[in-house]
Amino acid sequence: xxxxxxxxxxxxxxxxxxxxxxxxxxxxxxxxxxxxxxxxxxxxxxxxxxxxxxxxxxxxxxxxxxxxxxxxxxxxxxxxxxxxxxxxxxxxxxxxxxxxxxxxxxxxxxxxxxxxxxxxxxxxxxxxxxxxxxxxxxxxxxxxxxxxxxxxxxxxxxxxxxxxxxxxxxxxxxxxxxxxxxxxxxxxxxxxxxxxxxxxxxxxxxxxxxxxxxxxxxxxxxxxxxxxxxxxxxxxxxxxxxxxxxxxxxxxxxxxxxxxxxxxxxxxxxxxxxxxxxxxxxxxxxxxxxxxxxxxxxxxxx
Amino acid sequence: xxxxxxxxxxxxxxxxxxxxxxxxxxxxxxxxxxxxxxxxxxxxxxxxxxxxxxxxxxxxxxxxxxxxxxxxxxxxxxxxxxxxxxxxxxxxxxxxxxxxxxxxxxxxxxxxxxxxxxxxxxxxxxxxxxxxxxxxxxxxxxxxxxxxxxxxxxxxxxxxxxxxxxxxxxxxxxxxxxxxxxxxxxxxxxxxxxxxxxxxxxxxxxxxxxxxxxxxxxxxxxxxxxxxxxxxxxxxxxxxxxxxxxxxxxxxxxxxxxxxxxxxxxxxxxxxxxxxxxxxxxxxxxxxxxxxxxxxxxxxxxxxxxxxxxxxxxxxxxxxxxxxxxxxxxxxxxxxxxxxxxxxxxxxxxxxxxxxxxxxxxxxxxxxxxxxxxxxxxxxxxxxxxxxxxxxxxxxxxxxxxxxxxxxxxxxxxxxxxxxxxxxxxxxxxxxxxxxxxxxxxxxxxxxxxxxxxxxxxxxxxxxxxxxxxxxxxxxxxxxxxxxxxxxxxxxxxx
Numbered sequence: 001x002x003x004x005x006x007x008x009x010x011x012x013x014x015x016x017x018x019x020x021x022x023x024x025x026x027x028x029x030x031x032x033x034x035x036x037x038x039x040x041x042x043x044x045x046x047x048x049x050x051x052x053x054x055x056x057x058x059x060x061x062x063x064x065x066x067x068x069x070x071x072x073x074x075x076x077x078x079x080x081x082x083x084x085x086x087x088x089x090x091x092x093x094x095x096x097x098x099x100x101x102x103x104x105x106x107x108x109x110x111x112x113x114x115x116x117x118x119x120x121x122x123x124x125x126x127x128x129x130x131x132x133x134x135x136x137x138x139x140x141x142x143x144x145x146x147x148x149x150x151x152x153x154x155x156x157x158x159x160x161x162x163x164x165x166x167x168x169x170x171x172x173x174x175x176x177x178x179x180x181x182x183x184x185x186x187x188x189x190x191x192x193x194x195x196x197x198x199x200x201x202x203x204x205x206x207x208x209x210x211x212x213x214x215x216x217x218x219x220x221x222x223x224x225x226x227x228x229x230x231x232x233x234x235x236x237x238x239x240x241x242x243x244x245x246x247x248x249x250x251x252x253x254x255x256x257x258x259x260x261x262x263x264x265x266x267x268x269x270x271x272x273x274x275x276x277x278x279x280x281x282x283x284x285x286x287x288x289x290x291x292x293x294x295x296x297x298x299x300x301x302x
Numbered sequence: 303x304x305x306x307x308x309x310x311x312x313x314x315x316x317x318x319x320x321x322x323x324x325x326x327x328x329x330x331x332x333x334x335x336x337x338x339x340x341x342x343x344x345x346x347x348x349x350x351x352x353x354x355x356x357x358x359x360x361x362x363x364x365x366x367x368x369x370x371x372x373x374x375x376x377x378x379x380x381x382x383x384x385x386x387x388x389x390x391x392x393x394x395x396x397x398x399x400x401x402x403x404x405x406x407x408x409x410x411x412x413x414x415x416x417x418x419x420x421x422x423x424x425x426x427x428x429x430x431x432x433x434x435x436x437x438x439x440x441x442x443x444x445x446x447x448x449x450x451x452x453x454x455x456x457x458x459x460x461x462x463x464x465x466x467x468x469x470x471x472x473x474x475x476x477x478x479x480x481x482x483x484x485x486x487x488x489x490x491x492x493x494x495x496x497x498x499x500x501x502x503x504x505x506x507x508x509x510x511x512x513x514x515x516x517x518x519x520x521x522x523x524x525x526x527x528x529x530x531x532x533x534x535x536x537x538x539x540x541x542x543x544x545x546x547x548x549x550x551x552x553x554x555x556x557x558x559x560x561x562x563x564x565x566x567x568x569x570x571x572x573x574x575x576x577x578x579x580x581x582x583x584x585x586x587x588x589x590x591x592x593x594x595x596x597x598x599x600x601x602x603x604x605x606x607x608x609x610x611x612x613x614x615x616x617x618x619x620x621x622x623x624x625x626x627x628x629x630x631x632x633x634x635x636x637x638x639x640x641x642x643x644x645x646x647x648x649x650x651x652x653x654x655x656x657x658x659x660x661x662x663x664x665x666x667x668x669x670x671x672x673x674x675x676x677x678x679x680x681x682x683x684x685x686x687x688x689x690x691x692x693x694x695x696x697x698x699x700x701x702x703x704x705x706x707x708x709x710x711x712x713x714x715x716x717x718x719x720x721x722x723x724x725x726x727x728x729x730x731x732x733x734x735x736x737x738x739x740x741x742x743x744x745x746x747x748x749x750x751x752x753x754x755x756x757x758x759x760x761x762x763x764x765x766x767x768x769x770x771x772x773x774x775x776x777x778x779x780x781x782x783x784x785x786x787x788x789x790x791x792x793x794x795x796x797x
Contacts, residue, residue, distance in 0.1 A: 029558060032558065032559075033558055033559070033561075033562035034562065034566075035562065123441060123442065123443040123444065124443070126441070127443065127465075127778070130464075189556045190556070190628065193556040195556070196554070196556065196782075197449075197450040197451035198450070198451070198554065198781075198782040199445065199450055200443075200445065200778050200779055200781045200782060201554070201779045201780075201781075201782055209450075268556070268558065269558050269559070270558070270559065271556075271557075271628060272552075272555040272556055272557035272626055272628035272629045272632060273555055273556040273557075273628070273632070274628065274631075274632075275631060275632055275636075275777070275779075275780065276465060276777055276779045277777065278631065
């Protein structure tokens with residue numbers, strides 16, 4: 001019974017809490033700009049509206065156009081189930097090497113979205129897919145270096161153990177590196193502009209231009225879950241979660257996620273976007289940050 | 303330079319009898335126009351006037367000698383079928399010749415890219431064939447006419463190698479309303495309103511050009527008070543649009559502080575226009591021969607206060623933009639139009655001044671209130687997005703100073719008579735420096751004083767090819783900031 005309850009509670013955290021994050025970011029941006037902004041719950045309304053809508057399909061597209069968003073959504077949800085919500089609560093599913101599965105599930109989600117985008121045969125989508133995959137090469141390198149740091153630090157390849165202690169001296173490096181990865185993986189400023197209506201400058205948004213109805217809702221919801229996943233990861237990687245009590249850990253996690261979310265909003269409020277040709281530069285920096293964190297952790301362990 | 307021209311000279315806002323315009327056989331006329339352009343003139347307008355007999359069309363050229371502060375006009379004898387192309391010698395005639403071909407079926411022999419400008423074929427404009435680049439790595443991106451934002455419709459066809467744009471072709475015409483056709487035979491009861499809607503964001507400039515043409519055709523002049531009011535309205539229009547566009551430019555670089563502030567401040571300037579005439583876009587502010595809305599001292603004082611506040615805020619908002627290194631990185635060396643290119647395609651307005659060209663109708667061809675009061679011309683070298691943004695921010699300062707100076711010295715109200723009749727068989731030209739650049743109106747009346755031909759040239763008509771050139775060799779993802787830095791009108795082009 002407890003297992004079922006805890007599973008439902010976890011699913012609720014990931015499925016229901018996630019759409020709140022983009023709402024908070026938008027509220028922060030609006031607040032800084034002196035506007036009222038859309039309601040915090042706007043994404044929930046959008047999802048409800050999209051769910052009731054019809055799907056419009058290009059005559060060129062194969063069923064992969066619909067399957068893509070579904071696979072991507074399921075893959076992200078699968079990845080979230082591997083991420084522990086505090087050391088005591090743990091993850092739904094935990095085993096040796098689950099971190100590798102998480103990375104691959106995120107990659108699968110990206111592949112599925114890109115595949116669905118290419119199905120439309122549109123120049124826009126093709127352009128977006130090319131950009132997404134190009135930047136992912138560097139973002140994934142940074143992500144793997146970050147996970148290696150945690151693995152070296154704890155001598156474990158299971159997320160539940162890896163995320164429990166603080167990484168100590170390399171925490172600052174890792175926080176900066178992972179936060180940058182969060183920004184690029186979730187298509188935020190300064191890499192992408194989720195608020196733009198300009199197709200030619202988009203990365204992620206332009207890939208999903210032709211999607212509509214429930215598949216589009218799945219894409220938006222999946223994106224918000226991915227954001228929550230990264231916020232949870234960043235918080236737990238840099239804070240010594242293992243040293244807190246169960247309730248304290250939950251509060252710290254919630255506050256941490258909130259701080260990361262507000263941080264994204266503040267970055268978007270004060271930073272302009274990079275030109276595309278400069279993006280690899282910043283991404284390389286984030287790879288280096290994570291690699292240095294790895295070196296520090298390695299030296300500390302030795 | 304203009305001293306030995308065979309074209310008839312006339313000042314801005316001037317008129318001369320249609321019969322006094324020198325005429326040549328078409329081929330020679332094209333050659334002579336090319337000669338005028340060779341010695342430094344600039345093509346303001348080039349159009350056809352159909353003969354009343356229905357036999358052929360006369361070509362008319364309005365050229366400007368900016369350094370000599372004078373305009374010159376010439377025409378051809380009636381011609382039909384084909385004429386030699388001027389574009390091969392002077393690319394600034396490119397769109398004009400396509401327009402003449404489309405309107406009067408007069409083929410410019412040797413024109414390198416002869417296709418419709420705005421004529422429709424069925425439900426959509428007749429875009430014709432687009433230029434294509436072949437190659438394994440080359441792909442084509444088509445944007446519009448339906449855009450994701452709330453903007454006007456236009457079609458952009460990019461030839462790209464990866465992210466790099468090799469060639470951009472712009473096809474417009476989706477907003478073609480037949481303004482010139484509607485104006486012929488006028489002035490009608492609706493003409494003033496129609497002129498104000500040529501380009502809604504340039505209402506005051508177009509309305510001023512129309513009023514000036516009419517007054518010139520009646521051999522008169524507007525009351526000084528009206529000229530003052532038009533100059534005020536024109537600068538307010540410039541302030542509102544420059545502010546709004548700098549904000550939008552920041553928005554396209556995802557830089558929120560300036561974007562949010564300028565969005566609000568644009569409204570403040572529009573409200574100042576509304577305080578003058580009751581309409582935020584200046585409709586009803588300019589009426590031919592009329593003195594315009596009543597402006598008392600209390601209103602002037604209130605406007606002065608609001609204006610000063612808004613100008614201070616704009617200065618701050620724009621300072622944020624220049625201070626952000628990321629924004630400068632986006633604007634510098636992006637979308638460059640070289641000075642020689644700008645000259646060759648006859649660019650006007652802030653886009654031309656951002657290439658280092660000193661071209662400003664208020665300074666080169668002063669008419670109306672600008673004969674008494676002028677703002678310094680804002681010029682910046684470079685020709686990139688940064689230079690265009692820079693010129694516009696300089697113009698905000700200078701227009702602000704101009705307004706603060708001029709608002710305080712309103713001329714006396716004087717009694718005005720009614721509208722005198724228009725002279726028959728006369729040609730009148732008016733240039734006005736709108737916020738985008740030179741607005742050119744030319745009217746030719748028939749024997750009874752009605753418009754035989756009314757030609758409107760919006761600055762966008764000169765500048766759209768500039769945007770296409772600016773994109774060459776740039777990243778396609780920089781198109782939006784390039785586009786916004788030009789901020790051209792679709793409806794002003796489409797007429």
